[in-house]
Amino acid sequence: MGSFDLKIISKYFDLPEAKDVDYYVQHGGYAAARKAVRMDPATILGEVKASNLRGRGGAGFPTGIKWGFVPQGSQTVYLVVNADESEPGTFKDRHILFWNPHMLIEGMIIAARSLGVRNAYVYMRGEMLREYPVLQKALDQAYDKGFLGERCFGSDMALDITIYRGAGAYICGEETALLSSLEGGRGWPRLKPPFPAVKGLWGQPTIVNNVETIANLPWILENGGQAFADLGVGRSGGLRIVSVCGHVNKPGVYELPLTVTGRELIEDVCGGIRGGRKVKGVIPGGVSMPLLTADELDVPFEFDALQNDERIREVEVQPGVKFDLGGGRTLRTMAGSGGVVVMDDQTDMVSACWRILHFFADESCGQCTPCREGTGWLTKVVKRIDRGHGRPGDVELAASIADGIAGNTICALGDAAAWPTLAFLTKFRDEFEAKIRSSTFVAQQRAAAEQGAP
Numbered sequence: 001m002g003s004f005d006l007k008i009i010s011k012y013f014d015l016p017e018a019k020d021v022d023y024y025v026q027h028g029g030y031a032a033a034r035k036a037v038r039m040d041p042a043t044i045l046g047e048v049k050a051s052n053l054r055g056r057g058g059a060g061f062p063t064g065i066k067w068g069f070v071p072q073g074s075q076t077v078y079l080v081v082n083a084d085e086s087e088p089g090t091f092k093d094r095h096i097l098f099w100n101p102h103m104l105i106e107g108m109i110i111a112a113r114s115l116g117v118r119n120a121y122v123y124m125r126g127e128m129l130r131e132y133p134v135l136q137k138a139l140d141q142a143y144d145k146g147f148l149g150e151r152c153f154g155s156d157m158a159l160d161i162t163i164y165r166g167a168g169a170y171i172c173g174e175e176t177a178l179l180s181s182l183e184g185g186r187g188w189p190r191l192k193p194p195f196p197a198v199k200g201l202w203g204q205p206t207i208v209n210n211v212e213t214i215a216n217l218p219w220i221l222e223n224g225g226q227a228f229a230d231l232g233v234g235r236s237g238g239l240r241i242v243s244v245c246g247h248v249n250k251p252g253v254y255e256l257p258l259t260v261t262g263r264e265l266i267e268d269v270c271g272g273i274r275g276g277r278k279v280k281g282v283i284p285g286g287v288s289m290p291l292l293t294a295d296e297l298d299v300p301f302e303f304d305a306l307q308n309d310e311r312i313r314e315v316e317v318q319p320g321v322k323f324d325l326g327g328g329r330t331l332r333t334m335a336g337s338g339g340v341v342v343m344d345d346q347t348d349m350v351s352a353c354w355r356i357l358h359f360f361a362d363e364s365c366g367q368c369t370p371c372r373e374g375t376g377w378l379t380k381v382v383k384r385i386d387r388g389h390g391r392p393g394d395v396e397l398a399a400s401i402a403d404g405i406a407g408n409t410i411c412a413l414g415d416a417a418a419w420p421t422l423a424f425l426t427k428f429r430d431e432f433e434a435k436i437r438s439s440t441f442v443a444q445q446r447a448a449a450e451q452g453a454p
């Protein structure tokens with residue numbers, strides 16, 4: 001990996017003075033928004049499309065295309081920034097909110113101009129006790145300066161931004177659950193279509209975008225969409241912020257080129273595995289993403305590369321039986337939310353799998369049966385393997401439960417539990433089998449057989 005110094009969003013990380021509006025403005029901040037409020041909305045949309053900016057919240061959907069789904073001539077359009085960040089292993093958005101709140105606000109002004117938004121919201125995870133006052137103060141400053149309100153930068157554009165604090169449910173990060181919660185209802189996901197861009201908040205067209213996605217907009221408008229696209233690779237523009245945790249020497253939040261591979265991230269950026277140990281598995285984008293083994297890390301941690309790389313194995317839990325994960329997809333992984341979890345060669349993969357499943361079973365909203373019941377069953381089966389009570393056939397049982405969940409639920413939380421489980425079961429099957437072989441259940445059966453029990 002060559003040296004790479006450009007920083008877009010992270011340039012203000014660890015710089016407390018950048019939270020102040022005057023510092024931010026003195027260093028070129030709000031120039032793009034000042035320009036945007038007098039620009040033709042379609043020109044801004046053109047730049048965003050040209051930039052190849054893809055959503056940083058999980059799915060990597062192209063931002064410009066999503067904006068283009070808002071029906072022409074809509075009277076009321078809402079913008080909602082998804083700052084609910086709750087995926088275990090993901091902690092980049094809170095870093096942006098804490099260190100660079102004005103870049104997010106500036107991005108929101110640009111998006112609002114392009115989309116014709118009068119009222120925008122930031123849906124913020126309730127536990128972000130440190131970030132909330134920082135963002136609220138930055139908003140107050142932006143109002144005081146006249147950047148927000150009835151006449152943004154003295155133009156005829158009006159924009160109000162309100163922070164709405166969630167109450168600590170992971171499911172409220174899913175965009176339709178988020179909108180239900182924002183409306184004052186229960187945070188239950190809704191069936192799509194209709195997608196929020198057509199029918200969202202209070203039934204009006206609504207764009208939901210991740211914090212990092214929106215914070216990239218000032219740079220795009222300042223430097224041009226093409227320049228942003230050129231920073232990236234293939235169909236993905238710009239840089240990417242990843243949060244790295246687990247068994248590395250230097251965990252943290254890093255803004256990197258999209259060409260950086262998993263191995264480079266661990267060795268060159270994060271200083272290798274702690275204690276000089278070897279890597280065993282890496283989750284590339286939050287725990288809802290299937291993990292990679294040590295020999296699958298020479299792939300750029302980029303949206304398309306992680307999904308399509310042929311070296312990433314297909315799921316074959318039973319000989320000859322491949323699990324179809326919907327739409328004919330075989331199990332590959334995704335860049336997801338940028339939350340990288342690194343596990344060294346001492347990690348117990350059965351325990352890791354159980355711990356992740358416990359999270360999803362706990363956070364399932366309970367609306368649909370495959371997810372409500374399936375995540376609970378899966379957790380129980382994997383837990384009993386982990387705790388030494390596994391039974392022959394439990395690997396196949398867990399795989400078939402996971403297969404029954406995937407693709408059969410209202411929202412992607414079901415897939416988020418099923419896909420990683422299938423990856424653990426296939427890539428580390430020997431560890432599951434070893435625990436089953438040495439389980440008390442198997443020992444009791446053996447003893448009974450030896451005593452001639454029927």
Ligand SMILES: Cc1cc2nc3c(=O)[nH]c(=O)nc-3n(C[C@H](O)[C@H](O)[C@H](O)COP(=O)(O)O)c2cc1C
Pocket residue numbers: 054055056057058059060061063082083084085086087170171172173174175176208209210211213214411412413416
């Ligand atoms: C269970 C679940 C939780 C999610 N949590 C978040 C979250 O905390 N933050 C986020 O930006 N996106 C989250 N997403 C993705 C959102 O539904 C949505 O796709 C995203 O906010 C769109 O923004 P983007 O296009 O900028 O990525 C979640 C999705 C699911 C299924």
Ligand code: SF4
Pocket residue numbers: 171188189363364365366367368369371372409410411412413414
């Ligand atoms: S998949 Fe799970 S979290 Fe999503 S709607 Fe169904 S029960 Fe709720």
